[in-house]
Amino acid sequence: MEAAMDIMRRMPPSLSQQALDSLLALLPAHSSELLSRSDQPLQVASDEEFDKHYLLCDYNRDGDSYRSPWSSKYKPELEDGVQPPAELRKLEQEANEVFSIYRDQYYEGGVSSVYVWEPEDGKGFAACVLIKKDGSDAGDGRRGLLQEGSWDAIHVIEVKEDQERQFGHYCLTSTVMLALTTANQATGPFSLSGSITRQMETDLALEHGHLCNMGRLIEEMESKLRNGLDQVYFGKTKEVVFTLREPLGVLTATSHIGQSLQRRIVNDLGRSR
Amino acid sequence: MEDRIQGNLEETEYEELGDDQKVSIGKWFLLNAPPGQVLQVAKDVRELLTDSQLYDRAASEAFPEYNVRSMISLEMPDGSGKVLLTKFGELDRSHFLVPRTASVAVVDHVKQMCTEVRPADDEELPSAYVEGFRFCVDVALLKYVDEAFQGGECSVYCTKGKDLEKSGGEFEVTVVISNSSYSPKNFRGGCWQSVWGVLINEELHSASLQGTISVNAHYFEEGNVQLQSSRAFNDTVLLQDGKDAGTVIVNSIEHLESVFLSNLEEQFANLSDRTFKELRRKLPVTRTLFAWDKALQLSLTREITREFSGNRR
Incomplete structure (x- = not known):
């Protein structure tokens, strides 16, 4: 299992689906662990009754069927499919509405789904918020910049309340997976793909309710992940390329040429004395 | 569940x-x-x-x-340098020509080791005339690679018309540059490969270049992010008497590779403000953080309207 997880971390993120399929074929006895420990791009289904799309994950799955957050019905149909308790279902419906608005404002398109369930220990509740965006030309891209562009965000949040119901304790685990290829024909393909996962835990007052708190945490986390990918991760891949082949003509003290120049100057100075 | x-x-x-x-x-x-x-x-x-x-x-x-696809290089046991594994030097699965030392390296692929070196046979080598040209490109190339690619390897192969005996004909040399790095403690690795086919027509005093550059970079501290980019280039250069042909050709390669890098830099510069926006904006269309408390109100109003009108959407 450790070897399997190590290999998943090394394979190109753009091939992660194929890598996972291979591991599932190789280690069928570990399939549930493999599936729960490796995140994959989200699949989309449609709820004909509500004429809306929804996303599939382990948390809305029962057997081979997936529950729509809109109608709460399973597809393929399932008579006795698991349903959240009435109170949580109400929260789920509200959350789906609010996160749709959030998604529109940040993503200008895409699909989102929220699923809420009762944890095994019966304390508090748990929810997952899924957002998928296809930013390519063929998808919801607005600027014609991407030939391929997918963003998948998976947020799983566990919520507990204190005894007086004054504070909520939130534990959030978020993963973002993305793959993009720019559409610039002249300069050849330029692709970036990756995934990162982060966790955070915090206590918040319940004055505006759970949904408001969960929303703020997820918004903050998504911005952090986006900036991390943009500023840190992509920046690092650029650094790697520029150390493999130095941009000649740009002299810096740390560059290879810079250093050899420094040595030469030091030598010359030594000789002239 | x-x-x-x-x-x-x-x-x-x-x-x-x-x-x-x-x-x-x-x-x-x-x-x-x-x-x-x-x-x-x-x-x-x-x-x-x-x-x-x-x-x-x-x-x-x-x-x-x-090994061949990644163009890895292996230290030769006789201390004469490294052998670059490329399809241009591949004599058979385990034998690779080393044009610079006119030798043949025997390679154990799975161990990624060069086990033996022998001098190349005459038929494996180009004519003295073509070799003279190959040599002058190699000298200029070594100088460039030493300046621009820390730890990089390069080789020049004769890929067409290697038996040409005298000037006036057409032949091709292929220039290969390969550099890779892997630093687990810095969570990074990457490789650069460029391959340039250089067709020399001595009657026209010209060389036409056809090249492909490809790069791959991997950063994996608490994540897994990979960059891939490649581009094809064409160019024609004039070979004038009195000017060193090797330098002229390598200067053109150096120029095109710098163009590739500055394009890459532009792509990175566009990422933050333009490209990334297609996926997720930094701020909502409203340019302020999402109003969670109000959104809840909004969705409740929507719900009430929905209940009254009996319209679910």
């Missing part, structure tokens, strides 16, 4: 994969190893396949392909 999901999967009867399928999966993982990490992936594959005979089969099929 969790229990139910796991129950369902575990009840399924597994179909054991055939040996050939296992080998081909192992091979697929090895071939897709990121730059410099094939040995780590090999360790994982060995564990996953559990049967060492199956691993050996996967490795013996994957490594020769991986």
Whole structure:
């Protein structure tokens, strides 16, 4: 299992689906662990009754069927499919509405789904918020910049309340997976793909309710992940390329040429004395 | 629900994969190893396949392909430098021509070692005339690679018309530059490969260049992010008497490779403000953080309207 997880971390993120399929074929006895420990791009289904799309994950799955957050019905149909308790279902419906608005404002398109369930220990509740965006030309891209562009965000949040119901304790685990290829024909393909996962835990007052708190945490986390990918991760891949082949003509003290120049100057100075 | 999901999967009867399928999966993982990490992936594959005979089969099929495709270089045991593994120097699966020293390196692909070196036979080498030209390109190339590619390797092969005896004809040399790095403690690795076919027409005093540059970079501290980019180039240069042809050709390569890098830099510069916006904006269209407390109100109003109108959307 450790070897399997190590290999998943090394394979190109753009091939992660194929890598996972291979591991599932190789280690069928570990399939549930493999599936729960490796995140994959989200699949989309449609709820004909509500004429809306929804996303599939382990948390809305029962057997081979997936529950729509809109109608709460399973597809393929399932008579006795698991349903959240009435109170949580109400929260789920509200959350789906609010996160749709959030998604529109940040993503200008895409699909989102929220699923809420009762944890095994019966304390508090748990929810997952899924957002998928296809930013390519063929998808919801607005600027014609991407030939391929997918963003998948998976947020799983566990919520507990204190005894007086004054504070909520939130534990959030978020993963973002993305793959993009720019559409610039002249300069050849330029692709970036990756995934990162982060966790955070915090206590918040319940004055505006759970949904408001969960929303703020997820918004903050998504911005952090986006900036991390943009500023840190992509920046690092650029650094790697520029150390493999130095941009000649740009002299810096740390560059290879810079250093050899420094040595030469030091030598010359030594000789002239 | 969790229990139910796991129950369902575990009840399924597994179909054991055939040996050939296992080998081909192992091979697929090895071939897709990121730059410099094939040995780590090999360790994982060995564990996953559990049967060492199956691993050996996967490795013996994957490594020769991986090594040549990744253009790895291996130290030669006689101390004469490194041999670059490329399809241009591949005499057979385990023998590679080293044009600079006019020798042939024997390679153990799975161990990634050069085990033996012998002098090249006459028929493996170009004519003295073509070799003279190849040599002058190689000298200029070494100088450029030493300046621009820390730890990089390069080679110049005669790929067409190698037996040409005198001036006036057409022949081709292929210039290969390969550089890779892997630093697990800095969580990074990458590779650069450029291949330039240079067709020399002495009657026209010209050389036409056709090249491809490709780069791959991997950063994996608490994540897994990979960059891939490539581009093809064409150019024609004039070879004038009195000017060193090697320098003229290598200058053109250097120029085009700098163009590639500055394009890459532009792409990175556009990422933050333009490209990334297609996926997720930094701020909502409203340019302020999302109003969670109000949104709840909004969705409640929507719901009430919906209940009254009986319209679900």
